[in-house]
Amino acid sequence: MKQRYVLRVNGRDLEAEAGAHESLLDVLRERLRLTGSKKGCNEAECGSCTVLLDGRPVVSCLVLVPDAADRDVVTIEALAEEGVPHPIQRQMVEQGGVQCGYCTPGMIMSAYALLRDNPDPTDEEIRFAISGNICRCTGYGKIVKAVRAAALEMKEQSGNGGAAS
Amino acid sequence: MRFDYFEPTSLDEACGLLREGAGARKPLAGGTDIVIQLRRRAAQCQGLVNLKRIPGLADWSCARDGGLHIGACTPMRDLETAAAVAGGYPSLFEAIRVVGSLQLRNIASVGGNLCNASPSADTAPPLMVLGATASFRNDDGGQESVPVEDFFAGPGASVLGNAGLLLSVDVPEPAPHTGDAFERFTPRSAMDIAIASAAARVTLDPDRDHIEAVRIALGAVAPTPIRALRAEDLVREKEPTPEVLQQAGAAAMEQCNPIDDIRGTAAYRKELVRILVVRVLRRAVERARGDGGTETP
Structure with missing residues (x-):
């Protein structure tokens, strides 16, 4: 029913x-x-x-x-605002974190939640946050790199000049 | 996969719905086991009774001198992210942290992990060594409590009947000079199910030389999670030397009763138990001495 x-x-x-x-x-x-x-x-x-x-x-x-x-x-x-991709989305493309693309939306949502709560994660924290997202193409290295690059970009965008808190 | 769906807002209503179902309706907490079982047609039921709209069932609290109160529907991730749990009950923290994925632990509940009653339920060994009790409504609507180690009746079976409902799990405040730890073995570091697991809690004497009290529990090596009582006897009142811990590991290995399956052979599981018991005892002792921190394996 x-x-x-x-x-x-x-x-x-x-x-x-x-x-x-x-x-x-x-x-x-x-x-x-x-x-x-x-x-x-x-x-x-x-x-x-x-x-x-x-x-x-x-x-x-x-x-x-x-x-x-x-x-x-x-x-x-x-995530994209008025057709402009979110930094995580763009970095996933730029760093080669997308291959077949099937895992990508879920991977990005996990990364999005991570960076919201933890704007400056370590690689280990990134890997932990995406450990429930399986990718069979990339080997994860470029995805971690993309999330790291996105974190940096978001920090710069937020106007803090990237200075350590 | 079709079923009736109910959203009771009180315990009485929920128990009534389950009783009317006479076994054909099942309680729904996170759904991370039952929904998969229904989809695979490994379980059959005509109705799911969602418990999450019942006030209080998803609440948890950690009070000084009051222990840890976990409402049956509390998402595992709520406990995982609480410093009071990681610091005060590290074995439980370590077990929760390896269940499924973060996205799963935002849904999956501790109560569901116990009620699903898998022999490999990760939260069972720590809750057993922590001396936790399970409070539930029985089939007749009466309220009962049992130690978590008496909650399981076999693979997939617990003391809850068709109309029973787990309400909460309560963990007493640990005594001074007490430490606990959990380890499991899986081939993958994430998204896997234990081949074997072990938890231990030790309380040292005030001089921190001897083990005064000890509990050891094992997962995935018997029809239910079990206490390793003989291993406990071998370390109680002893100095926790490497030799004593090795003896405990050997005794636990003898006591467990694993099966061969796709994840591992019985012989392999026994060997894992021997190693895991030594490790959890060693880490529990370090924590009881206050020099173990809350590191994760």
Whole structure:
């Protein structure tokens, strides 16, 4: 039996008709046509479906849609502003952190949550933050480099001149 | 995968829904086990009863002299990011930190980890050595508490019946000169399930020479997480010399009862137990002496 759910996605209230058994990921992709979040394993192993739920990175494949109703969902679609890619997105491209691209949206959402909470992470902290995002192409080195470069860029953008706090 | 979905807002309502289901409805906390099991058709149920809208079930608190109170639906990540947990209950912190991924731990609950009752449940060995109790509503709606080590009945089975509900896990404040540690072995450093795991807690005498009290628990090497009682007997009242710790490891190895499966052979698991028990005892003793810090393996 389908029901009407209101999801607050990327700051907008969106309505979706869905069954309670459907995942947030399926509703985002199939019903709301937000196909940036990817479906890899559908079992919380790969992290390609990572979105923020009330600000926390979660695997949206395991969140049932009624559990996401009336909560804040942020997907990869929200990161670029007026067509300008987010620093993490641009650095992923520039540093060669994107190959096939399937893991990239989830990887970026994990990195986005990390840099929000920890603007100056160590490589170890970056690796820990993305340890639930599996990439079979890059070997991770360039992804870590991209997140590091994005952190630097965001610090410079924020107007602190990159000075250590 | 279709099912009825319920969102009760009180415990009575939740227990009523489960009782009406007579085994065909299951409680839903984080869903990180049950949703996968339903999708794989490894579990069958006609209804899920979401517990997360019941006030208080996802609350936790850590009070000085009051121990650690963990509401059954508390996301693991809430505890992982709390300095009071990492500092006061490092074995639990170390176990939580290796469960699935960060994105999973933002959903997965400690209560669910226990109720799923996997022999390899990572939070079980630390909660057992920390002397935690599980409080629950039984099938008849009465409230009961059992030590976590008595909570499990077999692979996938606990003391909860069809209509039972875990409410909270409570960990007492550790005694002075006490330290604890957890280790598990997995081939990968993230996103893996334990081949074997061990936790230990030791309390030293005021001179910090001898072990006064000790608990050792093992995961993934028996039908349920188990205490290694004979190993405990071998180190109690002893000085924690390398030889004594080795004897404990050997005793734990003899006591466990692992199976061969895709993750490892029984013989390999036994060998891991021997090594892991020595390591967790050594680190627990270091922490009890106050020179072990809260490093992660």
